[in-house]
Amino acid sequence: MPTAGNNTYRRLLRQGERLLRRRARPAPCEDAAFDAFLLLEKATGISRTAYPLKKNDSPTAEERAEYLSLLRRRAEGEPVQYLLGEWEFMGLPLYVGPGVLIPRPETELLVEQSLELLRGRPNPRILELCGGSGCISIALAKARPDAEITCLELSAQALCYLRRNIARHGVPNLTAVEGDALSPPPEIAGCYDAILSNPPYIAAGQLPALQREVRQEPAMALDGGPDGLRFYRGFHRLYPPMLSPGGFLLYEIGEEQGGAVSALLRTAGLQEVRVLRDLSGLDRAVLGFSPPNK
Numbered sequence: 001m002p003t004a005g006n007n008t009y010r011r012l013l014r015q016g017e018r019l020l021r022r023r024a025r026p027a028p029c030e031d032a033a034f035d036a037f038l039l040l041e042k043a044t045g046i047s048r049t050a051y052p053l054k055k056n057d058s059p060t061a062e063e064r065a066e067y068l069s070l071l072r073r074r075a076e077g078e079p080v081q082y083l084l085g086e087w088e089f090m091g092l093p094l095y096v097g098p099g100v101l102i103p104r105p106e107t108e109l110l111v112e113q114s115l116e117l118l119r120g121r122p123n124p125r126i127l128e129l130c131g132g133s134g135c136i137s138i139a140l141a142k143a144r145p146d147a148e149i150t151c152l153e154l155s156a157q158a159l160c161y162l163r164r165n166i167a168r169h170g171v172p173n174l175t176a177v178e179g180d181a182l183s184p185p186p187e188i189a190g191c192y193d194a195i196l197s198n199p200p201y202i203a204a205g206q207l208p209a210l211q212r213e214v215r216q217e218p219a220m221a222l223d224g225g226p227d228g229l230r231f232y233r234g235f236h237r238l239y240p241p242m243l244s245p246g247g248f249l250l251y252e253i254g255e256e257q258g259g260a261v262s263a264l265l266r267t268a269g270l271q272e273v274r275v276l277r278d279l280s281g282l283d284r285a286v287l288g289f290s291p292p293n294k
Contacts, residue, residue, distance in 0.1 A: 010055040012064060013040050016071050023075045035080045036071070042084055043067035077212040089135040092142065095164045096133055099157025101221040103135040106278045107198050109285055110250055111139045113276060114194055117248055121193060122146060127242070129181040129197035129235065130154075132221060134162040134174070136196060141171035149174045150188055152181055155220060182234040191244045198252040199231035200224045229260055236264040243290035250287050258283040 016036035020029040029035055041047060043066040046054050059067070070083050081087040081102045086095050089103035090111060096102055118124045124147045128137045131151035141149050151174060153159045162176050179185035181199070201224040207215070214222070224230050232251065239249060249270060253261050258275035265273045270288030278284035 007058045008056050009040070009044065009046065009051070009059055012059055012067060013037060013055075016040060016067065019071050020075055029074065035074055038080055038084060039070040039074060040067055043070055077216060079213045079216050082216065089133075090139045092135070092139060092169065094133050094135055094138070095161050095168065097161065098216070099155065099218055100161040101132040101158070101198075101217055103133055106280075106284055107136065107252060108139075109276060109278055110136055110196055110198065110252055111143075113250060113285065113287065114140060114196060115143055117250075118144065118147075118194060123148065124193040125191065125244070126150070126194045126196065127188060127192045127239075128152065129195065129239075130199045130221070130231070131162055131176070132158050132198070134165045134176070136198065137174050138165055138169050138171055141174040142169060145171075145173055147173055150177055151175070152177050152179050152184065152188055154178070154180045155218065158218070158221070182231065182238075184238060190242065191247075192242055193244050193247045194250065195239050195243060195247070196250045197231070197235065199235070201228045201231065201252070201254045201257060203228040224254075228254055228257060229264075232257075232261050232264050236268040240265075240268040240270055240290065245290060246292040247290045248287060250285060252285050253283060255282040255284070258286060261286040262288075 013036055017032050020032035020036055044059060044063045073083060074080055079102060081096050082098055085097060086093050087103055090108055094103060126140060126147055126149045128151045131137055131153045134151055137149050137151040140147060151162060153162055159176060159178055166174055166176060177187050200222050202222045204223050204226055207223060249265060251261060262273050262275060265286060265288035271291055273288040275283050276285040276287060
């Protein structure tokens with residue numbers, strides 16, 4: 001019911017915005033208003049569309065306590081995605097939490113490019129390495145139900161989220177496999193039309209300087225070794241032979257890694273190697289093709 005007092009959802013939301021702007025450490029949240037509303041929705045169940053009709057109603061004591069608890073955790077640097085327990089990737093809600101990399105919009109480039117390259121190729125076989133939450137594989141599985149997709153992940157925590165997300169989206173054409181992409185298990189042996197990965201690619205020495213929210217994500221999903229290229233070096237020896245004639249490798253990269261990763265793909269015998277840019281104009285992926293007559 002509407003209230004004439006100060007105990008309203010509207011006032012609670014403003015309180016949340018102020019808390020994130022003033023108390024977040026070591027610096028205020030860049031998206032304080034956005035985060036404050038997402039956490040209000042989580043604590044109260046009031047959606048953005050329902051909020052205008054509910055904003056002058058009174059929150060319960062339980063809702064207020066839950067909201068303030070979420071705000072304090074956010075102010076201490078916990079990623080808002082972990083607090084919500086899910087995040088969208090290409091319009092698909094995915095379970096996320098401590099132990100799994102948070103899906104990011106720039107990774108959508110790998111899905112979009114793969115779908116374009118696989119157009120007209122029936123029943124493609126696809127392998128994803130270092131699959132994390134499964135965002136890439138699930139988006140591909142939804143868009144191409146005729147595809148046979150295998151998603152490899154080493155972390156037990158991430159694998160749990162991957163399997164939950166597969167069940168959530170009902171994609172029987174996607175199989176999760178536990179294993180190390182640098183020492184692949186026999187279950188993934190075979191021939192693939194596309195091999196994709198968003199591997200760890202941050203240089204180990206750069207990890208302490210990352211934003212505090214990013215440092216909450218699993219180090220094993222970020223740490224690419226001394227120069228960030230550890231996984232690409234391992235991949236270029238293992239996976240090009242597993243490509244079908246004319247198949248492709250597609251890797252997400254750091255914005256300064258295009259030249260080095262391209263050279264590795266060329267050394268492995270791939271053709272038409274090129275660097276792809278994201279919507280911000282930054283180098284974001286490297287693509288290479290297996291010879292059509294291999």
